[in-house]
Amino acid sequence: MMIPHHQQAVELADLALKSTSSAGPEILQLAQQIRDGQEPEIKQMNDLLVQWKQPLDSHAAMGHGSEMEGMLSEQEMMDLASLTGSEFDAAWIAAMTFHHQGAIAMASAAAKDGINPEIKTLTAAIIAVQLSEIERLQTLSTAP
Numbered sequence: 169m170m171i172p173h174h175q176q177a178v179e180l181a182d183l184a185l186k187s188t189s190s191a192g193p194e195i196l197q198l199a200q201q202i203r204d205g206q207e208p209e210i211k212q213m214n215d216l217l218v219q220w221k222q223p224l225d226s227h228a229a230m231g232h233g234s235e236m237e238g239m240l241s242e243q244e245m246m247d248l249a250s251l252t253g254s255e256f257d258a259a260w261i262a263a264m265t266f267h268h269q270g271a272i273a274m275a276s277a278a279a280k281d282g283i284n285p286e287i288k289t290l291t292a293a294i295i296a297v298q299l300s301e302i303e304r305l306q307t308l309s310t311a312p
Contacts, residue, residue, distance in 0.1 A: 170278070170294070171213050173236055173271055174206045180240075180267060181206075183249055184260055190252045194308050195260060198301065202264070205297055209290065216286060238270015258309070265305045268298040 184191045184199035217224055240263055248259050272295050279291040
């Protein structure tokens with residue numbers, strides 16, 4: 169379930185990286201960092217599914233607005249995409265913080281319940297990186 173969750177984080181990053189968002193430089197930098205970090209994790213998770221002979225497409229069907237923690241609905245994504253400048257930045261910070269909090273909850277559950285060492289290593293990395301990114305988002309939300 170973390171695959172579609174990560175895919176939405178990449179979509180959120182892509183929204184910020186579009187020139188039409190007029191996102192601030194700090195947002196652009198963090199969005200690129202998020203994109204660059206989550207795409208390899210998506211590949212790693214897909215590779216594990218292949219290794220375990222599990223279907224790849226069943227997870228993609230969850231999409232936006234699923235029951236996963238931190239997922240934004242299609243409408244929320246469209247609303248965010250319609251904003252620009254400082255309004256976009258503030259809404260993006262809130263959306264990405266919410267999204268990351270959901271990912272941390274999912275990764276924590278997987279770390280607690282999982283037995284596979286690769287998953288435990290991956291979930292620990294996801295939690296550490298996303299906690300760090302939430303701290304950065306909080307700093308950006310309080311910047312003048």
